[in-house]
Amino acid sequence: MSPPRLEQCRERDRQDPLASWRQLFDLPAGPVYLDGNSLGPPPRAARKLVDRVLSEQWAGRLIGGWNEGWLDQPRRLGDSIGRLIGAGPGQVIVADSTSVNLYKLLAAALGAAGDRRAIVTEAGNFPTDVYVAGALAAELRQVPRQGLAAALDPSVAVLLLTHVDYRTGHMHDMAALTRAAHDAGALVLWDLAHSAGAVPVDLDGCGADLAVGCGYKFLNGGPGAPAFLYVASALQASGVLASPIPGWFGHARPFDFAPRYEPAPGVERFQAGTPPIVALAALQAALEVWDRADLAAVRGKSLAMSDLLIEMLDDLGADVVTPREHPARGSQVSLRHPRAGRLARALIERGVIVDHRPPDIVRFGITPLYSGFEDLGRAAQALGDLLRSRDYEAERFGVAVQVP
Ligand SMILES: *Cc1c(COP(=O)(O)O)cnc(C)c1O
Numbered sequence: 001m002s003p004p005r006l007e008q009c010r011e012r013d014r015q016d017p018l019a020s021w022r023q024l025f026d027l028p029a030g031p032v033y034l035d036g037n038s039l040g041p042p043p044r045a046a047r048k049l050v051d052r053v054l055s056e057q058w059a060g061r062l063i064g065g066w067n068e069g070w071l072d073q074p075r076r077l078g079d080s081i082g083r084l085i086g087a088g089p090g091q092v093i094v095a096d097s098t099s100v101n102l103y104k105l106l107a108a109a110l111g112a113a114g115d116r117r118a119i120v121t122e123a124g125n126f127p128t129d130v131y132v133a134g135a136l137a138a139e140l141r142q143v144p145r146q147g148l149a150a151a152l153d154p155s156v157a158v159l160l161l162t163h164v165d166y167r168t169g170h171m172h173d174m175a176a177l178t179r180a181a182h183d184a185g186a187l188v189l190w191d192l193a194h195s196a197g198a199v200p201v202d203l204d205g206c207g208a209d210l211a212v213g214c215g216y217k218f219l220n221g222g223p224g225a226p227a228f229l230y231v232a233s234a235l236q237a238s239g240v241l242a243s244p245i246p247g248w249f250g251h252a253r254p255f256d257f258a259p260r261y262e263p264a265p266g267v268e269r270f271q272a273g274t275p276p277i278v279a280l281a282a283l284q285a286a287l288e289v290w291d292r293a294d295l296a297a298v299r300g301k302s303l304a305m306s307d308l309l310i311e312m313l314d315d316l317g318a319d320v321v322t323p324r325e326h327p328a329r330g331s332q333v334s335l336r337h338p339r340a341g342r343l344a345r346a347l348i349e350r351g352v353i354v355d356h357r358p359p360d361i362v363r364f365g366i367t368p369l370y371s372g373f374e375d376l377g378r379a380a381q382a383l384g385d386l387l388r389s390r391d392y393e394a395e396r397f398g399v400a401v402q403v404p
Contacts, residue, residue, distance in 0.1 A: 005312075006374065006378070008373075008377075009372075009373040009374045009376065010374050010377075012304075012308075012373040013374050017297065018298070018369065019372060021289075021293075022372070023044075024044055024289055024370070025044065025220070025370040026042045026047070027041050027370060031351040031352070031353050032351060032352045032371075032375045032378050033353050033367075033370075034352065034353060034354050034364045034365050034366070034379055035353045035354060036217070036218065036365045036370070036371070037198070037218060037331065037332050037363065037365030037366075037367070038217060038365065039216055040217060040218060040220030040367070041370060042282070043220055043285050043286050043288075043289050045289070046222065046281075046282045046286065048285075049281045049282070049285040050278060050281045050285075053278060053281040058277075065277070070275070070277050073275060073284070074093050074094045074226075074268075075093055077228075077283055077284055077287055078091075078092035078093040078094050078228055078267070080287040080288075080290065080291060081219070081228050082230070083290075083291070084196055084219075084290060085196050085203050085211065085213070085230070086201050086205055086206075087203045087211075088204055088233070090233065090236075090267065091233055091236070091267055092229070092230045092267065093228065093229060093268060093271060094275070095227070095228070095271050095272070095275065096226065096227060097226075098128070098191070098193055098212050098214050099128045099132060101212040101227050102128070102132045102133075102160075102189075103244070104243050104245060104270050105189055105212060105229055105241075105270070106119065106132060106137075106160065106189065107243075107244035108241040108243060109157060109158045109210060109241070110136060110157050111241070111242055112240040113157035113187070116154070116155055116156060116157035116185070116186070117138035117139060117155060118137060118139040118140070118156045118157060119133045119136070119137040119140050119141070119157060119158045119159075119160055120143055120152060120156050120158070120160070120186075121140065122142070122145055122148060123142040123143060123145075124142075124165070124167065125142070125191075126162055130142065137157075137158075139155070145170075148161070148177065148180070149180040152181060152184035152186055154184070154185060156184060157186060158188070158189055159184075159188045159189070160188075160191070161177060161188070161190060162191040162194070163199075163201065164195050164198065164199060164330030164332075165194075165330070166194055166357065166363075167321075167334060167361045167363075168321045168323075168334055169322040169323070169329060169331070169332040169333060169334050169363075170323050170329075171195075171199060171327070171328050171330045173327070173328075174190065174201070174202070174203075174206045175202075175205070175206045178207055178208050179207075182207065187209040187210060188208055188209050188210070189211065189212070190208055190211040190212075191212055192214075193217060194330055195213065195330070196213045196214070196217075196218060196219055196228075197217070197218030197219045197290060198217075198331035199302070199330055203230055207232075208230070208232060209235055210229070210232070210235070211229065211230035212228065212229045212230070213227060213228050214227055215228065215283050218331065218367065219286055219287065220289070220369075221279075221283035222279065222286070225283050225286075226275070226276055226279055226280060230267075231267045231270065239265075241269075242269075243269055243272070247271070247272035248273070249268075249271040249272060249273055250263060250264055250268060250269040250271045250272060251263070251264060289369070298368050301368035302366050302368050303326055303329070305368060305371075305372075306322070306329060306331070306332070308373060308376055309364060310333055312376065312377070313333065313335055313380065313383070316383060316387055317387070318335045318337070318387070319335055319336045319337065320333065320334070321334050321336050321361070322334050331365070331366045331368075332363055332365050332366055333364045333366065334361050334362065335361070335362050336360050336361060338360060339392055340356050340358075340359070340360045340361055340362045341356045342392040342393065343392045344362050345392070345397045345400075346391060346392040346397050349397075352379045352382045352383075364376075
């Protein structure tokens with residue numbers, strides 16, 4: 001990378017109205033962090049809020065904390081996430097992990113589908129989605145992207161799709177595919193792991209039925225942060241969905257300790273057990289940052305950043321696999337390289353934190369709240385050096401380090 005190019009990147013950072021948001025996050029000074037799509041950094045406010053829950057509520061009031069808003073946290077934080085994904089209040093709840101939420105919603109959808117026993121998903125979908133759907137459905141069809149609509153025959157109960165592909169960053173047309181599922185008499189379940197806090201989502205506007213997503217990626221809720229799930233109001237009202245884990249927190253009146261299970265009328269029925277209050281405090285701090293963010297500005301900067309990165313990777317002759325068209329692009333840029341694992345490890349050693357997804361993808365996550373154009377310039381510079389020198393062939397880069 002020539003110095004003028006880096007200087008251009010710095011100039012764009014100086015013009016960027018979101019540049020100051022980086023101060024809201026606790027990031028180490030040295031490295032360039034382009035892996036916030038795997039694990040977002042801690043918002044500075046998280047430390048204070050977690051400490052307050054520990055010292056004032058838990059230590060100070062012990063079990064009395066349950067009377068100080070703990071019980072409503074999953075619903076309240078669910079509504080905050082709802083604002084990021086186009087879901088009106090009362091349709092999103094924070095609970096469990098994405099995998100567990102997938103299981104609960106898919107099982108519920110299959111239970112309500114009568115003779116329809118098949119699930120259709122995209123070939124190459126994220127492994128946990130494939131594993132969970134495969135365990136639940138009598139038949140799991142993994143179909144290439146172009147064949148999805150055509151695969152929706154009368155045996156299909158659910159179309160299960162990850163909105164933004166974790167490898168390529170390709171983004172589906174949610175409205176069109178939701179319509180296709182409904183035209184075929186199926187429900188649709190969207191996995192928003194790489195969408196919530198990353199791209200505009202309009203679940204209500206698209207008429208989506210069900211969705212799940214992560215708290216620890218673009219939302220910055222902390223490692224293993226509680227995940228979320230969405231059930232559209234119309235489906236809630238129909239009363240046909242039953243959780244396969246009818247735990248007491250999904251009961252209409254958990255504290256009646258009634259002998260017989262009676263599901264809560266709303267989305268609360270998809271809670272199973274006691275919510276993780278300490279972890280929810282970190283997620284709350286992260287969502288309070290998101291509450292103040294202008295989502296259109298975040299998307300605008302994300303596209304400007306990914307446009308620039310794609311341009312720089314093109315200049316290096318890299319094989320960019322992320323779509324060029326904005327409506328089909330999530331908030332990451334990926335390249336394909338036969339030595340992708342080595343390349344990613346060599347970039348990390350040079351202070352550019354990216355990740356590798358087998359077999360041959362290097363991912364650069366784009367997170368406009370705390371990263372900027374100079375970060376991309378430095379990443380392209382390090383990549384250019386490596387591609388020219390082939391230093392990634394060094395023996396030490398042949399050993400994979402386990403990173404989830
Ligand atoms: C990261 C990710 C998950 C993670 O699931 P957890 O159970 O929360 O670990 C699920 N689906 C997709 C598409 C993902 O990218």
